[in-house]
Amino acid sequence: MDYFTVRPSQTQFFKTVPFYYQSEEGEFLLYKKAGDMLDAERTENTRHPHLFISNKDKDTALKELTTGLNREFERLLRQGGGLLEIKQALGNIVREALTPGQETAMLALPETIDILFKNMDQDHTTMEYLAQMATASEFMVEHTVNVTALTLQYCFFKKMNEGETSVYALCALLHDVGVATLDKSLVNTTERLTEKQFQRYQAHAEAGHDMIILNTDFNIAVANVALEHHERLDKSGYPNGINTLCMESQLIGFIDCYEALTYRDKTFRKAKTPFKTLHLIKEEVIAGKFSPRLFKAFTSCLTR
Ligand SMILES: [Fe+2]
Numbered sequence: 001m002d003y004f005t006v007r008p009s010q011t012q013f014f015k016t017v018p019f020y021y022q023s024e025e026g027e028f029l030l031y032k033k034a035g036d037m038l039d040a041e042r043t044e045n046t047r048h049p050h051l052f053i054s055n056k057d058k059d060t061a062l063k064e065l066t067t068g069l070n071r072e073f074e075r076l077l078r079q080g081g082g083l084l085e086i087k088q089a090l091g092n093i094v095r096e097a098l099t100p101g102q103e104t105a106m107l108a109l110p111e112t113i114d115i116l117f118k119n120m121d122q123d124h125t126t127m128e129y130l131a132q133m134a135t136a137s138e139f140m141v142e143h144t145v146n147v148t149a150l151t152l153q154y155c156f157f158k159k160m161n162e163g164e165t166s167v168y169a170l171c172a173l174l175h176d177v178g179v180a181t182l183d184k185s186l187v188n189t190t191e192r193l194t195e196k197q198f199q200r201y202q203a204h205a206e207a208g209h210d211m212i213i214l215n216t217d218f219n220i221a222v223a224n225v226a227l228e229h230h231e232r233l234d235k236s237g238y239p240n241g242i243n244t245l246c247m248e249s250q251l252i253g254f255i256d257c258y259e260a261l262t263y264r265d266k267t268f269r270k271a272k273t274p275f276k277t278l279h280l281i282k283e284e285v286i287a288g289k290f291s292p293r294l295f296k297a298f299t300s301c302l303t304r
């Protein structure tokens, strides 16, 4: 297909690229030329047809979109917008990076983190609330935003400097980016995966690593975390069954596990309270899967 769909909620972000609509005969016809904005009133009343952007304009369009989403996020943080709105705005940015075929959307994320830092309240309470709050977004988006919020909460608690914290935040935002390459049926399910499906699901670790290496020049830790966040210190993890993981992979892997148990309400497994989750993870620590020091530090971070 030479054209891709514009989400109706995002039409206002595009100026430099032309829009097309599809005629009854299936032909793509120009709807708005490059440089024009859509009529705001019509957009508000959603009176536009289904709109498309040409694939040849994809990179420009994605850049414009992610810049617009970052501006929106910044505006909400600056104006002290509602927490739910802030979380959704961050979710909108993450969603683009997790959309299949949109690898370059990742490139907007360092700016997102920058905006977060510049507009963060001094005592970092926003981050704590964001981590606790549930939104109605799709589950990978929600999961990624939660993991990122918990990671930032931990970095602030450990009083890491801004440079270190940024790397951790980027690792968290992109740890599951490889999921974009998986078949949707493996991701949007609340059922337990079969053995075969789980094997296919595991491919997201290597896929994410390769996507990051290929499309960005981010700190190498970001690609490492995508590859290693399901590895465990007792070598029981995947994809390689190694126990020599970097600190970033250990932390994000730990938080990934904590988030999944605490927040997700799968049909075969009810979401658990933080206390119960920590109790369960403690057993994993005793079994040698996670570092006891990390467990202790994260527990104090949550219960401080
Ligand atoms: Fe993962």
Ligand SMILES: [Fe+2]
Pocket (backbone or CB within 6 Å): 143, 175, 176, 256
């Ligand atoms: Fe994850």
